[in-house]
Amino acid sequence: MASRKARHEALTGWLFALPFTVVFIIVFVAPIIESVRAAFHKQVAEGGGLFGGGRMVEKFVGLQNFQEVCTNPAFWHGIGRVMLFGVFQIPIMILAALFLALVIDSYLVRHPGFWRLSYFLPYAIPGLVAAIMWTYLYLPEISPFAGHLSFSLLSSHVILGSMANMTTWTFTGYNMLIFLAALQAVPSELYEAARIDGASGWQIMTKIKIPMVRGAALLAVLLSIIGTVQLFNEPTVLATVATWMPRDYTPMMMAYNTMNGNISPSGAGPASAVSIMMALVAGVLAMIYALVQRKAD
Amino acid sequence: MASVAAIVAGTLVLGACGSPSEGSGSPSQSSSQSAAASGPVTIKYLHRLPDGEGMTKVADIVKKWNSEHPDIKVETTKFPGEAKELMPKLEADVKAGTAPCLVQAGYAEVPDMYVKGLVEDVTGEAEKYKDHFSGAYGQMSVGGKVVGLPQDTGPLVYVYNETEFKKLGIEVPKTSDELLAAAKKAAAKGKYILGFEPDETQSMLSAQSAAAGAVWYSAEGDKWKVDANGDKTKVVADFWQQALDDKSALTDPRWSDAYTKDLVSGKLIGNIAAAWETGFVLDPLDKTPYAGQWRVAQLPSFGGSDLTGPDGGSGVAVVKGCKYAAQAMQFNDWFNTQVKDLASQGLVPAAKSQVTTPEKMKKQFGGQDVMAELAKANEKLAPEFGYIPGFAVVGSKMGEKAADAAAGKAKVADIFQTAQDTSVKALKDAGLPVNE
Numbered sequence: 130m131a132s133r134k135a136r137h138e139a140l141t142g143w144l145f146a147l148p149f150t151v152v153f154i155i156v157f158v159a160p161i162i163e164s165v166r167a168a169f170h171k172q173v174a175e176g177g178g179l180f181g182g183g184r185m186v187e188k189f190v191g192l193q194n195f196q197e198v199c200t201n202p203a204f205w206h207g208i209g210r211v212m213l214f215g216v217f218q219i220p221i222m223i224l225a226a227l228f229l230a231l232v233i234d235s236y237l238v239r240h241p242g243f244w245r246l247s248y249f250l251p252y253a254i255p256g257l258v259a260a261i262m263w264t265y266l267y268l269p270e271i272s273p274f275a276g277h278l279s280f281s282l283l284s285s286h287v288i289l290g291s292m293a294n295m296t297t298w299t300f301t302g303y304n305m306l307i308f309l310a311a312l313q314a315v316p317s318e319l320y321e322a323a324r325i326d327g328a329s330g331w332q333i334m335t336k337i338k339i340p341m342v343r344g345a346a347l348l349a350v351l352l353s354i355i356g357t358v359q360l361f362n363e364p365t366v367l368a369t370v371a372t373w374m375p376r377d378y379t380p381m382m383m384a385y386n387t388m389n390g391n392i393s394p395s396g397a398g399p400a401s402a403v404s405i406m407m408a409l410v411a412g413v414l415a416m417i418y419a420l421v422q423r424k425a426d
Numbered sequence: 427m428a429s430v431a432a433i434v435a436g437t438l439v440l441g442a443c444g445s446p447s448e449g450s451g452s453p454s455q456s457s458s459q460s461a462a463a464s465g466p467v468t469i470k471y472l473h474r475l476p477d478g479e480g481m482t483k484v485a486d487i488v489k490k491w492n493s494e495h496p497d498i499k500v501e502t503t504k505f506p507g508e509a510k511e512l513m514p515k516l517e518a519d520v521k522a523g524t525a526p527c528l529v530q531a532g533y534a535e536v537p538d539m540y541v542k543g544l545v546e547d548v549t550g551e552a553e554k555y556k557d558h559f560s561g562a563y564g565q566m567s568v569g570g571k572v573v574g575l576p577q578d579t580g581p582l583v584y585v586y587n588e589t590e591f592k593k594l595g596i597e598v599p600k601t602s603d604e605l606l607a608a609a610k611k612a613a614a615k616g617k618y619i620l621g622f623e624p625d626e627t628q629s630m631l632s633a634q635s636a637a638a639g640a641v642w643y644s645a646e647g648d649k650w651k652v653d654a655n656g657d658k659t660k661v662v663a664d665f666w667q668q669a670l671d672d673k674s675a676l677t678d679p680r681w682s683d684a685y686t687k688d689l690v691s692g693k694l695i696g697n698i699a700a701a702w703e704t705g706f707v708l709d710p711l712d713k714t715p716y717a718g719q720w721r722v723a724q725l726p727s728f729g730g731s732d733l734t735g736p737d738g739g740s741g742v743a744v745v746k747g748c749k750y751a752a753q754a755m756q757f758n759d760w761f762n763t764q765v766k767d768l769a770s771q772g773l774v775p776a777a778k779s780q781v782t783t784p785e786k787m788k789k790q791f792g793g794q795d796v797m798a799e800l801a802k803a804n805e806k807l808a809p810e811f812g813y814i815p816g817f818a819v820v821g822s823k824m825g826e827k828a829a830d831a832a833a834g835k836a837k838v839a840d841i842f843q844t845a846q847d848t849s850v851k852a853l854k855d856a857g858l859p860v861n862e
Contacts, residue, residue, distance in 0.1 A: 173856065173857035174541050174815075174856055177648070178569065178648060181856075184543030185541065185542050268683060270684040369625075369681075370682060372625050372679050373624075373826060374829075376822045389513065390514070393819040393852040395819065
């Protein structure tokens with residue numbers, strides 16, 4: 130009897146998991162497989178003549194697409210840009226998020242719910258809308274402040290900083306929530322014990338709270354690294370006003386424009402190769418970070 | 427920051443377009459077969475006309491057709507995205523078999539669409555309607571195969587504020603040298619009669635090169651010959667280099683708010699423009715002191731040539747796999763000859779017909795018969811200038827260099843060198859033969 134019940138339960142479990150599994154396979158697994166397959170192929174004109182035969186034929190090209198990405202300086206410049214971006218943007222954002230979370234968690238503020246929502250609000254604005262809003266703020270002709278600066282916020286030396294500002298504005302509140310959740314998971318007995326032992330509020334913060342959110346910090350930084358490699362909305366929208374910006378300014382832009390036929394070689398094959406290379410780079414970066422983090426522990 | 431899911435979602439979008447089966451159940455049918463279809467058929471038509479305020483909406487034009495032709499029902503949709511985003515969508519739709527029957531295609535995109543196998547050879551059907559259209563008919567053909575019918579043309583013209591020109595004592599320039607001299611004179615007074623538009627580099631500079639008599643792409647034997655930085659093109663490069671060096675041209679991107687601001691503030695009082703720009707270029711000036719002061723003139727001659735170049739313009743192509751190509755072409759012909767309605771959309775129709783200047787345009791251009799002036803420009807369109815498959819790639823790179831040139835970090839000649847190199851690379855990458 131027991132086994133029948135167990136089987137019944139197992140079946141129910143699978144039934145509950147089924148919708149997720151199906152959707153997961155359709156929108157997640159299948160595209161990855163297709164993308165990997167496409168990365169080894171290329172569309173070429175066949176049939177001779179100036180215009181080929183009026184149709185493209187998919188040809189297996191082995192590692193050629195990958196080779197083209199790897200030997201393309203534009204790709205590595207893009208990776209370099211997003212890494213430079215990450216190196217100064219991520220620490221600023223994470224520290225700001227930690228600070229805000231500690232303040233909200235400190236009982237120093239009234240209406241913590243209000244502040245939590247306010248800080249989180251920028252994240253609730255769709256990324257593109259936010260990017261367009263910032264574009265207007267950066268345009269010297271329209272902006273309330275950009276026209277008074279001695280430099281252009283859209284020039285090639287400054288634009289990474291301008292983008293970092295947009296990203297920080299959007300995601301600080303989001304990361305703050307991660308920290309806040311971690312902080313609120315800390316059992317209050319710990320604080321009580323510390324206070325009985327005579328710890329000050331500052332000591333509780335530095336000796337208990339901050340060490341307790343290490344795990345959350347690891348997660349936040351990891352997500353940020355991956356997000357940084359995917360930098361797309363901000364540069365794409367800014368490119369509409371900063372026309373000097375190459376179509377392959379970031380790797381994600383490169384993938385998109387390769388697909389759209391604005392970068393040659395174009396098409397699904399080369400675009401997939403770019404995306405897969407990006408995923409690999411993001412993976413390697415995340416792994417390095419995790420290893421360093423573990424060693425530091 | 428978005429999670430790992432997003433990186434895969436990105437890959438998904440890209441990957442999903444690369445459908446595996448290329449030749450699966452060849453959906454294309456010859457037009458003769460399709461003509462035999464009985465009963466009412468439905469034609470889907472994807473356009474990207476502006477459909478703006480005060481224009482005769484595409485849906486309303488099509489409504490007329492539908493009431494007169496119960497057998498051929500046309501459903502029309504406006505493509506909401508950017509023009510360059512239409513191509514990947516079309517590619518995916520053709521492979522999935524869900525593409526519309528008719529789609530708007532820029533003349534510079536037609537060769538690309540043909541090479542990618544996105545359009546149907548409808549030469550036979552098109553012959554029937556050939557006489558209805560101007561020289562733009564040829565723009566819808568690739569290597570002798572016609573893939574649709576032309577809708578509008580975009581010859582370059584010169585637009586200027588007559589009142590301001592008189593105030594400055596400037597004549598309407600007839601040659602590029604006169605234009606340069608006048609621009610210098612105006613700039614000294616803080617007014618500009620020229621705009622170097624980095625975001626429009628591809629269309630503008632290629633069209634100006636065409637106006638100077640250059641032919642960038644031609645066939646040499648059965649290979650492509652690319653000549654994007656030859657002597658005739660050099661005339662254009664020198665012209666702009668001088669204008670930039672003298673600081674007698676504004677360098678704001680055409681589709682920027684900065685440009686509009688220059689226009690509304692009266693700083694920009696003249697510019698080279700595509701014919702279709704006359705449909706809306708002066709909209710921001712309504713209700714300002716400058717309203718009604720502008721006029722349209724012919725493009726000043728570049729290097730002594732009496733031509734103008736094609737900047738944009740598009741037709742309606744029959745999409746690969748369209749089951750009712752004959753019916754689609756019948757509608758295509760009808761739609762593209764609704765000149766009055768099309769003109770209301772700000773187009774310079776490619777159909778051979780007297781087009782009366784819409785009221786709105788008349789008001790904005792001080793009563794000038796703008797369409798008559800544009801028709802004159804139309805007749806001077808460089809007949810041999812065509813495009814290669816992958817011309818979009820060329821444009822992207824040219825645009826980057828143009829922004830550098832505007833900032834003084836590159837020479838205008840570099841833009842054309844880039845055009846040359848990128849063209850050769852794009853052709854090679856697509857597996858097409860090119861003579862280097």
